[in-house]
Amino acid sequence: MAEFEQEDGMTRDDLVQRVALMEAMIAEGRQYTGRNAWIFVLWGLVDLTAWAWQNYSPHFGGPWAWPICLTAGVVLTLAGKKIRKSDKGYSSNDVCSRVMGVWGMMGLAMGIYVASAMLTNFSWQYSYVAGLLMMFGMAHAISAMFLHWRMQGLVAAVYWAGGVAIFVCNSWRATNTIMLIEMGVVMVLFGLYAMGREAKGSGCKGERA
């Protein structure tokens, strides 16, 4: 039996081929995230807009700020996805579809969570806001793990730290500030970073960052 031949009969060439395929998939997965990074920017801006509306114009339909902005965000995301899908060169491999699956599930679960909390007036609870951040952190962490992407792992850690900080600070003012930083600033910054990498094309190389 050759040195690299395993019990299941896999040869060295098979292994090399598999590794190459996986590396290519990871690189494509990062490219895929870069191509869709506009969604992070969009949702960061949606959150910032809703936050600013609620805090600076509370008498101008303040209670409707979040429902209206979130609905607009969903519509814009779906429209944008449709436009991007019709672009040439849009392809997805196994890793892409896993990343897509994670974010798709996260979007669905979060949509139900947010809608039902708002409908039943529980969105003021600290555990609701912390839950949102933890959920975002989980999606980022899984995506980072699939893509071997340290920067996204760092973003996940920041979201989790925010979730825990809400419980530790235990004040509405702190919760508001953490929410603003995490959902607005971190989301937009990561989106811009991923878009920048995609524009540079460095995301295709599959190197750790």
Place this chain on the structure above:
Amino acid sequence: MTDMEREDGTTRDELVQRVALMEAMIAEGRQSTARWGWVFVMWGLIYFAAMAWVVFLPFKEWAWPVCIAVGIVVSVVKGRQRRSKGENQRSRSLAAVWQIFSAGITLYVIGAIASGHGTQSAYYAAIMFFIGLAHGTSARILRWGAQGMAAAVWCAGGLAMFFFTTQDEILAIFLIATFFGMILFGLYAMWLERRRAAGMVQAHA
């Protein structure tokens, strides 16, 4: 350029190879989940035990910490014994998905309980959504309808937590979700694994 050759130069043979590899990985991933079916059953029973302790026994505040600590110890010890050689990238991904969700839920639960927010409706709902999200992600990766159903049960439970807020209602929702989304799914996965093992024995006989 041939018919089946894409713009990125991928040939038909390469595509067939990729599809075959992915299908093999999905099958192995499901097997891996089925091998770990006992974990779902065990955690379901732990939840039941913790809730029974809270309702019927003294020192209620120790019920969840003790039961969860026991669950973690048993999972780690038995998990090490059962770790198999037939792991592929997909089953490792699944293991990592569950580890990440476990870490996230643990952080969340500790934070909420330590700060006194462990009785809010949104807290219970978030936990159920986290478990639903883990099942949903795993189901999406494995293209497995049964696990998708388990995810739907947990998310429906999370949704219900916002509408039914008394202690009895919360307990009932959690028990139902645990039974259908954890114990029943775990038993189904264990049955699948047993059937596969029996099939292998017959094939070798």
